[in-house]
Amino acid sequence: MVETAGCCGLLQACCHRHDPQKYIIQGEFEIDRSPWFSLCASGLSVAVRLYSQDNKDPTTGKGIESENVYIMKGKELEKKKHEVLRLKVPTKVIKFKLKFEVTRDFGIPRAFVVENRDKKHEFFLKSVTLHYINHPNILEERKFYFYCGSWVYPITKTGFKRIFFSDQLYLPKETPQGLVELRKKELQKLQASRPKGEWHLWDRIYDYDVYNNLGDPKNGRLYDRPVLGGSTKFPYPRRLKMGHPNCQHDHSRESGPASCFQFYVPPDERMSDEKLQELKNNFVEALIRFLAPESTLPHLSDRECPDFVTKVAHFFVPKAAISKKDVRFIRSIIDFCRKLKLPSSHGGPSRSVSDPSEEQDIFEDIIGFYADKEVEELDDSDKQRLEKLVPKEILNQVVATLALKRQHVSAQLPSIVAEDKFAWAEDKEFGRQMLAGTNPVRIRHLKREELLPLYEVFYKMWNYESPEDKPEVQLDNKINQSQLQNLKKVLQGKKHKQPQLLDVYLAVVNERAFILDHHYLEQFLTMINGKGVCAYATRTILIATGSSSATLQPVGIELSLPGDSPRLVLPQDTLLWEFAKFHVASNDAAYHQLVSHWLHTHAVVEPFIIATRRRLSVMHPIHRLLDPHFKDTLHINALARAIFLNAGGILETLLFTGEYSMELSSHLYKEWRFDKQALPEDLLERGMAKLRVRDEVVSGPMEQVERDKSSNKAATGAEQKMFEVDAEVELVLEDYPYAKDGIEIWTAIETWVTGYCNVFYLNDNDVKEDEEIQEWWNEIKTRGHEDRKEGWYDINTFESLVKALTTLIWITSGLHAAVNFGQYGYGGWPPNRPMLLRKFLPNEEDINEENILKFVEEMLPDKFQMKLAIAVMDLLSRHTSNEVYLGQTSPQKERQLIEDHESIIQKKFKEFRENLEAIERNIKERNKEYNLMNRWGFAKIPYKLLYPDTSKPMPPISKEKRKHQPEKKDINERGIPNSISI
Incomplete structure (x- = not known):
């Protein structure tokens, strides 16, 4: 629902007569998610002032200013006020039309300042569109767009007016004269040091800190954890400083928040209330699904066609034509066959299964986790253990949900056992x-x-x-x-x-x-x-x-x-x-969770985000390029530290590494290098690919490949481009799905980044002279990742800039998708990816076919740990409804233009999307080739983790449409999100 506020917005309102010696700029301001504006705002609460890009005021050093104009409740809004009250919901988006009088030499408006004078209420400024009325030299059809997407808090709280710049992009040296001072001033605010003390929701503070908030010393030695970062023993990437007071017991540690969902994150980095609630609901539903007591309903195998039977029977008849009686009959034949002597799959001595049910005993309880259930409450012992692991808010929601009515819950089997339970x-x-x-x-x-x-x-x-x-x-x-x-x-x-x-x-x-x-x-x-x-x-x-x-x-x-x-x-x-x-x-499984997933994506990207906000103006082209790939990451990382990575938290409970989990992650950070996170370099480093140079194959990472003059061997240096005509990566295993699909995604990203940067950088010298980029890269190396001295190159050429940006976008999109969204498909079946084991290998004489099942049961994690692990895998593998995917732009940015460069950039982005669509077709074709066993395997799981799925609708999706598109929970989910947002 959209309301439009009328009136001119000037102090004197509609009775004001415009000065004929001045021009009029009309603006449309969109306010989103702000019930205060719908129902309460009035008077002179919000003042807006425009700034020119062309002409500078000699006294202030800034662009020429307009007079203040005030956002007021106009006549149209007053007429619809009762409608808003009757619906008992605030207006979703409100549009205010304002008119600014500017001098004849004002020129092009490229910035404005907002001053929120209300003492209590903030509002979310979505976007602004400006255009001249009756200007002799500027067409009225020419519009100046500002995508703001930011909260504006009362100036009594922040002490600062908010500056917003238009969507036009400038390298620092090309900044229009009237915006130079404003550009510097805005960055200085974001870089300024803050006094000690707890920070508030309205603060816009981007600063670095070590991981000194994982432990909880006040609860005793068992909850003490080393500080990660700032030492040679425990190096680590820096995290966002959150301004919490120091612990009373140890002043080198930061205390945790009062609640797992109450901590400081800069306003523009917080995920929307809708997404946060969706994550909470997903967590609650997962816990109810998998920690509910065992079902009294008919067993899964009695209600569904067994997988083996499915594969045989579906060859002859449709599934719908097979009755339960037929299923039981075929199962009895299979059970009889299982009583026979079975040869070992490894060519060793044969082994028998005396009782067909006995073969499944070890897994039947686990299969029961996924069965349909009706449940009223959680098991008491599970509930007690959850109280120590899950935020109180989540557990209370679980209890409240179960208290409302008897819950009928069901779960989709993980892909690894969906086709064949033993593959x-x-x-x-x-x-x-x-x-x-x-x-x-x-x-x-x-x-x-x-x-x-x-x-x-x-x-x-x-x-x-x-x-x-x-x-x-x-x-x-x-x-x-x-x-x-x-x-x-x-x-x-x-x-x-x-x-x-x-x-x-x-x-x-x-x-x-x-x-x-x-x-x-x-x-x-x-x-x-x-x-x-x-x-x-x-x-x-x-x-x-x-x-x-x-x-x-x-x-x-x-x-x-x-x-x-x-x-x-x-x-x-x-x-x-x-x-x-x-x-x-x-x-x-431990390496995957602590290193491949957390450290190599979530943790290493966080310093890049902080540096980008501090050192690159929103007018900088690279800030605009990277911004979609940083969506919600700082917030999701803070949640991870509070719930999953903390002392005694979920990962310490599930992983065999226990309280040493993050210490182990720190140890493996010593091997991390940014340059090796480029996919081609990673494959070359691991020997999973070779570099073909002028029809000759050379092994090893690129910087190790040197020209041998005596033997006249073709080679390439570290500075040479990866994908030149005469140099390309050749996989050692052609059927390596992650690498095969990944290289295509990487190349598409690299092509897009190259085309984008070509619009702004004409040569290497432009890169060297870009002071913001140089300061950004230097701060990442010396502050964000100051514990790692190796793996950094200087960004002093166009090519090195493209390589750094491509690597960063690959980490946040393709790499994270590959190591995150298959977790339920594979790890949702604990025997396939057990996170801890409780038995060492026995001696051969101590194990036989009679006690093997009991041994395996004692070896695997206990039932609570397995059920919680499945619930966590289920939560992490889901895509949220407002996700924006690679090759897409968010809806609010779709209509925003980049004026002088719009046609070129839009063309390049369209080509990027078309490249991704071609990659989709390639992956579909490869997934049809059953001779490519690694794309399917014995479990018949098509590899879709790097399937871009550009047909996926962009958010927001209506609730009605969402009902007809139920979310998938396992590896069959497709799409590469732009950012690390789960």
């Missing part, structure tokens, strides 16, 4: 998830010089009849060609006994061997293990089988504990092998 346990599915699962960014190529751990695996795999059978390979990190040939000879001799050995050897020699390395954990295990947690540091060796559509076959797992010799487990060790895979998955 996740297959070895090749285990390997595939390292390329297309929730953490496809850790797997790396195994180098020849790393053959030592493989050699030990070989040694264990051989059944030596005499000592001379052992190949003469020196146990060092440098294995020469003759030693490799010696090893090959021995392997060929053993081929009849161990045919897999030669395949492993050939994989290493032909650079088709890979490793998932979590050995860094060993130094933490002494602290971590205990209190019901049993963890190893693992290294997993895999080989690529097949050609272009190669899959990864795990061939050996090394498990290490401090002070003990590593334990090597092979596929032939049937039961131990399955347990070892649990430990690998647990290691990888």
